[in-house]
Amino acid sequence: MLSNKTTLMQRKVMFILLDGLGDRPCRELNGLTPLQKADIPSFDFLATNGMIGRHYPLGPGIPPGSDTAQLSMLGYDIRTEYPGRGYFEALGWGVKIEKGEVLFRVNFATVERDGSNLIVKDRRAGRISGKDAESVASAVAEMDLMNGEIKAVLEHTLEHRGILILKGSDLVPDVTDVDPHEVGYPVLEPQPLTSSPKAKKTALALKEFVLKSYEILKDLGVNVERKKSGLLPANIVLPRGAASKLHIPSFMKKWGFKSAAIAVGPLYKGIAKSVGMKLLEVEGATGLPNSNFKGKIEKGLSALESGFDFVFVHIKGTDVASHMKNPELKVKVLERIDDALESLLDLSADYLLLLTGDHTTPCSLGKHSGDPVPLMISGKGIPKDDAGRFDELRCIRGGIGTVLGKDLMRLVLNYSNRASEHGLRPKPVEIPYIPKPDQLTPLSLNQW
């Protein structure tokens, strides 16, 4: 319909997010980054068919979590529209979330007692899985806290991972993490983040849950058996990422796109679901370096052909290799992704491609950093820079420059011919997306 009304074609958008894409020079690669080392002609071809650049997901030097980074890159304001990690995990796993509940992402972990403290030995209890993990999970599946005033429910998800739900009155997600996020440190006392009695109550309930989980699990049969077999016991549950239900405007409302997402991990699925993206399944997609990248990208293409305007393809393998501190593996993952990108080399295609990462995960660190992340916007009609191939160094000089994660959706609207001129309506900067005329109410002569 729009084609009758405007001469400019509004392009569809393929957003490929390579988790942990950026990197630093690696000793194992003779001082090259994985992107520099990898043989990736498809990346390079796409880069020369558009512009490259970099983005700081949250701001220069700030290492982001995947959730805050991705939410911000999708154009949401993480100061007011971020419900906490636990919410996304729960949503992605299909947990029914009620208002007033407080949700946490949890790990089954291994701790060792040191005086009155519990020192974290392994944050994943030797990546416990299968029947062992099920036994541990069922031992702490439900718990009464604070003399029955609060109920704790634990939903086991994959391997050492789970979701904790606190139910009861006067609970708020304003508490700090129990998980110290590093091995060798003591399990932390949860602290209320505000002076409200609700935050204090939630912190006390959380503390009781963690201590009880240790009491229940430390001598549990399965853990005694694990120790006998030289395996690490899962003798505590470590919550983090307090969250509660939060209504976030849909991606359609915010940016005007009918959108779909292809992702595997509950966190990423949860982010997509929270903004109303339709989740699409792909066979062989694992969230690991061996995932079916080709299948994911082809599914994305077919989604664009079947009525979606925006497809978000999340690929986790790059980040997994980085967390394993394995640059050679990251090179291989990039080369496998490059093969999969061959489906996108058709220059006559009409969609815009945004390809970038949600943060840099340097293999040398094995964790997220606050470095800038390589970025490309490619496709028909996109102005070209002369920056050449796609890597950390070339992206410094690219035509996009260095922007923030929150700028990406504006750039996408601009280069997909979907941006409206600001100043057309009052208070322009407060309205992120200006609806097209056919999304607005026409003046009716009948009311006259």
Place this chain on the structure above:
Amino acid sequence: MLSNKTTLMQRKVMFILLDGLGDRPCRELNGLTPLQKADIPSFDFLATNGMIGRHYPLGPGIPPGSDTAQLSMLGYDIRTEYPGRGYFEALGWGVKIEKGEVLFRVNFATVERDGSNLIVKDRRAGRISGKDAESVASAVAEMDLMNGEIKAVLEHTLEHRGILILKGSDLVPDVTDVDPHEVGYPVLEPQPLTSSPKAKKTALALKEFVLKSYEILKDLGVNVERKKSGLLPANIVLPRGAASKLHIPSFMKKWGFKSAAIAVGPLYKGIAKSVGMKLLEVEGATGLPNSNFKGKIEKGLSALESGFDFVFVHIKGTDVASHMKNPELKVKVLERIDDALESLLDLSADYLLLLTGDHTTPCSLGKHSGDPVPLMISGKGIPKDDAGRFDELRCIRGGIGTVLGKDLMRLVLNYSNRASEHGLRPKPVEIPYIPKPDQLTPLSLNQW
């Protein structure tokens, strides 16, 4: 006087704004942009005598209106200091504006009835002008609305353009546009932007005005005649850009410059007037590609010699060519501007030159985009980069980098030796311009 007090010479500033300057590669120019194609030795000479770069007027990817862009580039915060387009148009046309009035820019337009809707056929009623436009204007010059509670006055300006003033109590500029801004869409119902009864009342009054304008104009004699002659009737008035009087700090107060402006269109004149710039007239200045560019620039130079510290020269021809989707014309306009810039090639001159656009208007789109805009700061004492000639590609790598429109005045103060060190006074970042010592109150011994 200042020369006795400080060793650094505070430079004067010439700000040449080429409306819609930036562009994208054009098929008609074999993939070059107009700046790349044009033979513009004066631009290039000036670029090598300073630094180049780019700016995003409002932010990456945001297509700005000329008013929000220029206000932001002059260092005003459009979140709090933007009165709405109608205000500038009215001010630039010399309309006396009272507090409490709500102002709109309007077009005489052509609509066709489709059931209960009115579909926009031409937003300018075939660029109606002369006696026809006068007849239409006088038919809707005054109107009583809401049973006489509100009065509507329409000031005809040029051709199809005018200003609508709503007078009465409890009116606010918080209503959306009636004009859909695109042909083929229905005229829109004005929506209150807040839940206040005043916004609702204003929206209702506006709606009544628009419907009445259609009732009055649809069978007006002049329109019947126009249709007979195959011309488009001006059968509706389409308001946009709700605004009201807003006190904006003067350019002197904000940045310490005694300033003048050379501009033709009412919008640009209005912007300059709203910040207290003195408007200077130039013979042969038309706001079109044939304008007297040389006269405008020479007038600017003589203003700097006769007591002004800052001259804002607005040139519209570049944008006109872009809106006409005519890259060859834009090349010609740039080459005519290049001739006019010859007056500025004197390397011994002491002023700083800021030359840029207020937005990119790609000829391929025929409308404003959110692309970055080429920029140069040139003159004696300005550090030089090695970026060479002045075009979109070279500006990526220029010494200024990619900044925001709101950064420009800070850069101007810095390179004109007028910036004070921040932190010298409390809350420095909230004070855009720190007055010079002789603009502040001296300590008086008499009060002791």
